[in-house]
Amino acid sequence: MTAHTAKPIIGLIGTGVMGKSMAGHLIHAGYEVHVYTRTKAKAQELLEKGANWQDTPGALAQKCQVIMTMVGFPSDVEDIYFGHNGILALAEPGSFLIDLTTSSPSLAKRIYEEALTRQLFSLDAPVSGGDIGAREARLSIMVGGDRDVFEQMLPIFQKIGTNIVHQGEAGAGQHTKMCNQIAIASNMMGVVEALVYAKKAGLNPTTVLQSIETGAAGSWSLSNLGPRMIADNFAPGFYVKHFIKDMKIALQSAEDMKVELPGLTLAKSLYEQLAAMGEEESGTQALYKLINK
Incomplete structure (x- = not known):
């Protein structure tokens, strides 16, 4: 596993209250950003800022080296990662998967273990700070997963948050x-x-x-x-x-x-x-x- 020398292409699935601000900060920081959300209209503001639209989570996963998810419920996380044409099936080996959703610790461990079998690197990284923290890029980010993977993703986390702590193994963030x-x-x-x-x-x-x-x-x-x-x-x-x-x-x-x-x-x-x-x-x-x- 080697760090990307150029800025990685980032995909963000879920552009709700918090995801929209996060994607905006990443675009502003000069990353190429691809987005998917169930209602395309909710991504319109980001598309106008230069984000690229993808029609499915799987299509997004194939285009991006870092895939971030910020959805509603653990069932949504499970579907996006494990479902037919989901992220785990279609992401390119060597890609990084970051789930920012507040979800189940046991599901985070499942994603981590399945990711490893596919040469993918997974972090659970739920955030706190609400709409204000997201808008001002001052989120608190709690991260579970391998430390070396955390350190490679730290420059990206620093574009959306200020209090970023590696908490331990997979599931520790949740x-x-x-x-x-x-x-x-x-x-x-x-x-x-x-x-x-x-x-x-x-x-x-x-x-x-x-x-x-x-x-x-x-x-x-x-x-x-x-x-x-x-x-x-x-x-x-x-x-x-x-x-x-x-x-x-x-x-x-x-x-x-x-x-x-x-x-x-x-x-x-x-x-x-x-x-x-x-x-x-x-x-x-x-x-x-x-x-x-």
Whole structure:
């Protein structure tokens, strides 16, 4: 395995809220970028910036040396990698596969093992930072896989993120992302309850935020999503439906390890109530709507 001397051709599958910004940064950095997404219209802005369209994930895989995926659910990941005419079947030997989706640690290991049998190099590299982090190229990237492969891909990661950590073997990136989501889940309940309490107490939630966000209560969610809650802005930086998916993966992994996570269990039940209210496509800050009844 040798490092590419010229810039590798990069393919990105999935140009949603986060994928679109990532692809834009890579184009801006001078990479040749190919894209595929289920709805071509969602890629139009990138095509105008110079991205190349491919009609299927397999066609993209055949054209690119680095294939990045940023899709919705583990079932989507499995289909794109293992499906008929999927990435694993059609990628050229020596290609690098990077799954940025928050997905199952066990699936990440399966992709890694199958990739090795085909002379492909796989990393699981879920990200955190939401739409803001993606837009500003300040994502936190948690990477599982072989260290030498991680180091070869580091220049690409540095175009989309700032906090890039190799966490260990295949699946370690996904396990780390589960830790991230577990911490966010209980924190989000606290942020929502604090702002609802402030409102019911007749306080100005914005000035309350000024006092509490720089002290021991401070958190990313409080500073970035608190103002959106106060403004009744529930547009998605990260979808409720995807957060529920992540919580299910974390609870399943925890069950496999015989770990109880009561805070996460409660958060999941609240978010499922929120989804039942028709808020699946809203941002995670929409939990405010459920508590502020």
